[in-house]
Structures are given as C-alpha cells and as structure tokens.
Amino acid sequence: MTxxxxxxQITALVIRELQKNKNTLQKHEKIxxxxxxxxxxxxxxxQGTSADNDKSVSTLEEQKAAITVKDPKDISVLxxxxxxxxxxxxxxxxxxxxxxxxxxxxxxDHAAARDAVMRDVDEKVLEKMDLFSVQTLCSSRNEHLTRPxxxxxxxxxxxxxxxxxxxxxxxxxxxxxDGLSSQAVDANCADILPAxxxxxxxxxIEAGTxxxxxxxxxxxxxxxxxxxxxxxxxxxIGERPGLATANSMSAYxxxxxxxxxxxxxxxxxxxIHKGGTPAIEAGAHIAELIKVILERKASGVELQR
Amino acid sequence: METILSIGIDIGTSTTSxxxxxxxxxxxxxxxTIPRISIIEKRVMYRSKIYxxxxxxxxxxxxxxxxxxxxxEYKNAGITPKDIETGAVIITxxxxxxxxxxxxxxxxxMLAGDFVVASAGPDLESIIAGKGSGAYQFxxxxxxxxxxLDIGGGTTNIAAFKSGEITAKGCFNxxxxxxxYNNEQRVTYISPSIKPIIEDIGIDIxxxxxxxxxxxxxxxxxxxxxxxxxxxxxxKNHLAFVGADLYSLMETKESACFKQESMPDYICFSGGxxxxxxxxxxxxxxxNDIGIFLARSISxxxxxxxxxxxxxxxxxxxTVIGAGSYTTRVSGSTISFSESMIFPLKNLPAFVVGESIxxxxxxxxxxxxxxxxxxxxxxxxxxxxxFCFRKVKNPSYNxxxxxxxxxSEAASCNLEENIPLLVLTEDDFAxxxxxxxxxxxxxxxxxxxxxxxxxxxxDYVDIGKPLMNGIAIPVVVKTLIYG
Numbered sequence: 190m191t192x193x194x195x196x197x198q199i200t201a202l203v204i205r206e207l208q209k210n211k212n213t214l215q216k217h218e219k220i221x222x223x224x225x226x227x228x229x230x231x232x233x234x235x236q237g238t239s240a241d242n243d244k245s246v247s248t249l250e251e252q253k254a255a256i257t258v259k260d261p262k263d264i265s266v267l268x269x270x271x272x273x274x275x276x277x278x279x280x281x282x283x284x285x286x287x288x289x290x291x292x293x294x295x296x297x298d299h300a301a302a303r304d305a306v307m308r309d310v311d312e313k314v315l316e317k318m319d320l321f322s323v324q325t326l327c328s329s330r331n332e333h334l335t336r337p338x339x340x341x342x343x344x345x346x347x348x349x350x351x352x353x354x355x356x357x358x359x360x361x362x363x364x365x366x367d368g369l370s371s372q373a374v375d376a377n378c379a380d381i382l383p384a385x386x387x388x389x390x391x392x393x394i395e396a397g398t399x400x401x402x403x404x405x406x407x408x409x410x411x412x413x414x415x416x417x418x419x420x421x422x423x424x425x426i427g428e429r430p431g432l433a434t435a436n437s438m439s440a441y442x443x444x445x446x447x448x449x450x451x452x453x454x455x456x457x458x459x460x461i462h463k464g465g466t467p468a469i470e471a472g473a474h475i476a477e478l479i480k481v482i483l484e485r486k487a488s489g490v491e492l493q494r
Numbered sequence: 495m496e497t498i499l500s501i502g503i504d505i506g507t508s509t510t511s512x513x514x515x516x517x518x519x520x521x522x523x524x525x526x527t528i529p530r531i532s533i534i535e536k537r538v539m540y541r542s543k544i545y546x547x548x549x550x551x552x553x554x555x556x557x558x559x560x561x562x563x564x565x566x567e568y569k570n571a572g573i574t575p576k577d578i579e580t581g582a583v584i585i586t587x588x589x590x591x592x593x594x595x596x597x598x599x600x601x602x603x604m605l606a607g608d609f610v611v612a613s614a615g616p617d618l619e620s621i622i623a624g625k626g627s628g629a630y631q632f633x634x635x636x637x638x639x640x641x642x643l644d645i646g647g648g649t650t651n652i653a654a655f656k657s658g659e660i661t662a663k664g665c666f667n668x669x670x671x672x673x674x675y676n677n678e679q680r681v682t683y684i685s686p687s688i689k690p691i692i693e694d695i696g697i698d699i700x701x702x703x704x705x706x707x708x709x710x711x712x713x714x715x716x717x718x719x720x721x722x723x724x725x726x727x728x729x730k731n732h733l734a735f736v737g738a739d740l741y742s743l744m745e746t747k748e749s750a751c752f753k754q755e756s757m758p759d760y761i762c763f764s765g766g767x768x769x770x771x772x773x774x775x776x777x778x779x780x781x782n783d784i785g786i787f788l789a790r791s792i793s794x795x796x797x798x799x800x801x802x803x804x805x806x807x808x809x810x811x812x813t814v815i816g817a818g819s820y821t822t823r824v825s826g827s828t829i830s831f832s833e834s835m836i837f838p839l840k841n842l843p844a845f846v847v848g849e850s851i852x853x854x855x856x857x858x859x860x861x862x863x864x865x866x867x868x869x870x871x872x873x874x875x876x877x878x879x880x881f882c883f884r885k886v887k888n889p890s891y892n893x894x895x896x897x898x899x900x901x902s903e904a905a906s907c908n909l910e911e912n913i914p915l916l917v918l919t920e921d922d923f924a925x926x927x928x929x930x931x932x933x934x935x936x937x938x939x940x941x942x943x944x945x946x947x948x949x950x951x952x953d954y955v956d957i958g959k960p961l962m963n964g965i966a967i968p969v970v971v972k973t974l975i976y977g
Contacts, residue, residue, distance in 0.1 A: 388926070388929045458526070458528055459526045459527055463888055467923060469889070470828045474528050
C-alpha cells in the first residue's frame, strides 16, 4: 500500500468512527463502559465528547467516563481499568498537570460537593414526604460546619415541639437530617423512606412520626431517642460529599440510645446512593436490620458479636 | 466464613467422571455497608477416575452402572450425598442424544445430593468447559480474547471469552469417538453425525471395513478444517477450505452459531482429544478410535500455526470441573424470601420478556405482561416459573411498586393456588420488591425475590438453600436441552 492509500483509508475510518461516535453520544450512552464499544483512538473520543458540549450535566458524566489518554497502546486495558473505579483514571496529562477538561471536571465536582454542603434541603421534598422541620442549636450553615457540638443539641422549645407532634415511645423512631449533604436528602428521601416504612410494617414493627432536622449531626439521635422514649432510633443523614458523588446518605441506628453513649453502639449503613447501595434496597435492608436489633436488643459493635 | 461442598458429574460421549470442590463464602463488605457475600475460593478436593461411559446393549446409557460408579466414588472420597450442598450433573455430546438422557441426569442429580441440578445443552457445555479449562480466567487475568475448544468423543464445544465475558459459543459434531474400530482395525461404529464429511471427501468407509491411515487422516483433516473455519470465521487472512454446506451440516443442531467479532489472541484446547494435542507422541491406535489422529490433524492445522496456544489447566476433566465449580453462583446480598423450608427449588423456567414490556411493568401496565405470562406457562407446561427482570436499572420506589403490582396480577391469573411467587432481578432491588410484593399478596403465597443474577430466555433456574444466615442464596442458571 502506498502512503497515500494508507492516509485515505485512515481518513475514511476516522470519519466513519466520528459519525458513529456522535450517534452514540446522542443516545446518552457512556461508550467507554460498553464492552462492545468500538476501539476508538483516544483522540477521537475526546473530540466526540466535546462535540456534544451543550448538555451540561450528562456531558460532565460522559466526560468523566471517557478515556482521554492520547494514543494508548491498548485501549481495552484502560477500559477494563475504568470499569473498576469511578476515580479519574486514564485521563492523560498536559506536561506534569491535568488537561484543561479534566481539571474543569474536577473543579465542577468540587463545586457540586460544596454546593451539596452549603445549600438547604428542598422544601418540596420535605412537603412531599410529609416531614415537619425542626432545627438544632445551630443558627446558620457556617455555625453548623464550625460547631459540631451545637449540631447535636436542641432548644427546650424545639424538644417540646417534637414531643407534641410525634407519637411517644415508638418501637422505632426514624428521622432525616441534612448533615453534610442536603443534596443526599433530596436525592434519596422519596425512595428510602417508603421502602423502609413498608419493610417495618411487614415485620409488624410500629414506627414513630418521621420529621426533618436542619443542621443536624449524628449524635442528635441520642437526644431524640431519649426525648421520645424510642426503643430504636434510626437517623438518615447526608454524608460528607466526595468528588465521586454528593448524593450519598448514611443510616445511623442505635438501640436505646442515650446522650453521651459510646459511638461503638451505633450500627451504620453507609454509601446509600445510586452508585452504591440503591436507596430502595437500603430502606428494605435497614428495616430488617432494625428487626434484628430489636430481637437482639443490641446495636453497633455489640450486634456484631 | 462458610464452606459448602459442590459436586460435578460429567456424562460424556465416551467418558464419565466426577469431581468434588469446596467453596468458601465470605462477606466481603465492610461493617459499614450492607453485606456482600462472594465465593472467595474454589478448591477441587477430589477427582474421580475417568470411567468409560457405560452403555447397555441396546445403546442406551446404563443407569445402574452409573449409580454404581457414583457410590464407589462417594465411598472413595469419604463423603455421603448429605454432605453435598450444591453441584451439577451435565450430560454432554452424543450421550445427551440418547433417549434416556433426561432420565439419567435426573436420577443422578437426585442421588448425588439435595441440591445437585441436572443440566444439558451444547452451549452451556461450551461455557462450562471453557471455565473448567482455565481459559475464562486466563482471559480475565491477561485481558485478552481466548477461544476454548473442548474436543471430546462426540462433540467439540467452542466458547470465546474476552476479558471474562462470553462473546461467542457453539458446538460441532466433531470428536474422537465418532468412528471406532476393533483390534483388527475393522470399523465397529460410525456416528451418523460424521457422514457429511465422509460423503464430502468421497471415501468408502462402513461398518466392518478395514480402516486405512490415509482415509482416517483425510477425515480428521477435514474435521480440523471445520474448526479452523469456526475460529477464523473465514477471515480473509485465514481462509478455510470447507464448503459452507458441509460447515453448517457439522454444527450441532441445538447449538448457537459460533461467530466472533474479532480474532482471538489465544486458543486453548481441552477435552479428551486435547491431551494428545499437547502430547503428540502416543500410539494413535491405542484407544481404538480416531481421537489421536484428530489431535494430530489439529496440531498441524492453522489453529496451532496462526495462533498463540494457551495450555489448558485441565483437559479431559475441564467439563466436569466446570460443572462442579462454575455452575453455582451466589445471589445479591439483599434478597427476600418468606420461608427457607421451600428450598431447594429446581428446574424453574425463566420467564423473560423484552425491554419494552419491562418498561410497561415499571409504569404499572400489566396487559401484555399477563398475556406473555399465560403464553409462557402454556409453552413450558410448568407449574412453577420464575419471573425475571433484566433491564430495569435503578428503579424508583414507585416503579418497584408498579412492578410488584404487575407481577402479583400475573401470578394470580396464571399460577395455581399455593404455588410460590418467584422473582429474579438483575439489578439490585429484590429485597424491596419482595417486601412490597408481600404487601400486595400477603400470606396467600410464599415469596422469593433474589437479585444479582443474569439469565437469558430458555434458561432454567435452580435455587439452593440460603447461605450465611439467609443473607444470600446459591443459584444455578442452566439450560435443559436434550438432543
């Protein structure tokens, strides 16, 4: 083959793959994660992605899924690697630094993580789930972040309000708090709460009245448990966001929690989000966990024995 | 940690063998997340002798002899069927075409242990053999494409793996015992499945005639050429010399068409004939069949010249090891069942619908789902079926409620009273689905919901006894295709 023929062939191939690539992207598929994805030279993937830049959210996701190493020796190895982790691997570099697109994606995720902490929970979500709202002793977001001790305390008026609105002495008291990610509450509430209450109902476990705590920290559940006289308390709280997801929620469950008790008495189910444990499965799982905790009359490390 | 014993029994065209493996299960998740039970180790504990598959004078498989073999081997291994918690009996090659094949596997699976399942089907065998030979794991470890050819007495089972994914499977009527002869080298048996090759090359070989090396080599060369064509798909760098007609005549009827998208990086041979491919210096007449001639033809074919060879970890035992070690999977660890007494459940036909109908289920539309269910029940003529959802990903609570509603409706229309409602999902939502189903149908039926398992249409599902305090459950997905 002459050089010209080779160049012609490559050009035709590039155009065809670009076309294919564009179509794939329009269907919102992450082409790098498909095992049957055509083996594209990395450069094409990069171009294909930027060609579809206008849809901001999905594009960021797609960009993170793309392999942008230039001229990889064997792209299938990189694809395997990508499948194993949501971390930013196989992104190549510009000199000693990240490329502009990687760097921007990183900053966008960092901004999203900050937003998840700084913003409030969507009122509509609370309304829809029929949760009334109370606040810890923290008066602002800034105080919430800098004074963890206040995030576990309530005023007397607040506690009286909770008492007046909630069923006393429930078998299990479930409530929700923003913690360090309001976004996690928005993302998971509508799935985890009904799944959890369904499960409890199936087991014949009577649950108390759920509500929402603004500026809450995990040990706030000790106060709530004591105040309402709950046998088991279960707090669904937003986790500190990372750069992989800002939607992650945890459940902290304790048997007969008391203020000042040891942290080892809490049973934790973490990583509740789309990419981890789906909210509905977590809800169903937590219901069963609560059943076991009630049977064994223990939580945390004691439960593991 | 928990261990269970698994048995594999392979009843092949020419040989029958058994292996016993120990699986080690462990919760590999941290204390702070929901559990994740995985099989962390599989160890082969006992290998039986290789027996010639016993046949009766009427050509059927001799069940009584097989029972004897099993009981002797159990005794040698020092175990009883009670110790066996999972496993599979697979009937393969020409044996699966015998009239009593179904009875044989069912009897053997019952005798072997409580949850030892019967399985048959050329494509399943191909995959099992490829896993047993080590080709599957090699493709993962080396991130490459491997084609495994399991060449037995009656069939050659081909499976292609790419980085641990099955990319193609198929089966050909090519094997070492399709022609046998006595010590005077007079033909005693010619399988009907090899007739197309004999006709194609136009030689005269019949029962009673004396074989000549020249004729045997011709036949074996053609058989090898069919395999070359299968692996290369007539890629223009690897043109094979077999006509399309002959090629399709040699494909095993019930098998898939073997077609890969690209050439493999490695080829691996397993099965009885493979032993002679790796060790060519043995007397070709010693087994009174054409196996070693076939091995020699394959060694000089382009399969061995044009490709890298990965030497199989197991050759003649690949299928039986695959059956013992690679058929049992473990479900996801958030599952739901109303009673553990109902296990094991065996031979459940997988009721699979298309993506669009699954979408309708998520929206709560039940008409076409119920219709398909009715049709499926009629087709399979089964009392129990397992409802499978494959494409539903990350469903919301409402969507799961809708699916529960549709499934419970389909169940009440089509299942007899007291038949348990069994559901399998690929994505992780079985536990909540189970709880919602319970709300819909209460105690009218027992409910089992498991997830994390892939199934295809025409598959059958077996469910064993729950593991690790009921967190997860062993599952076998298989085919039941008797020739």
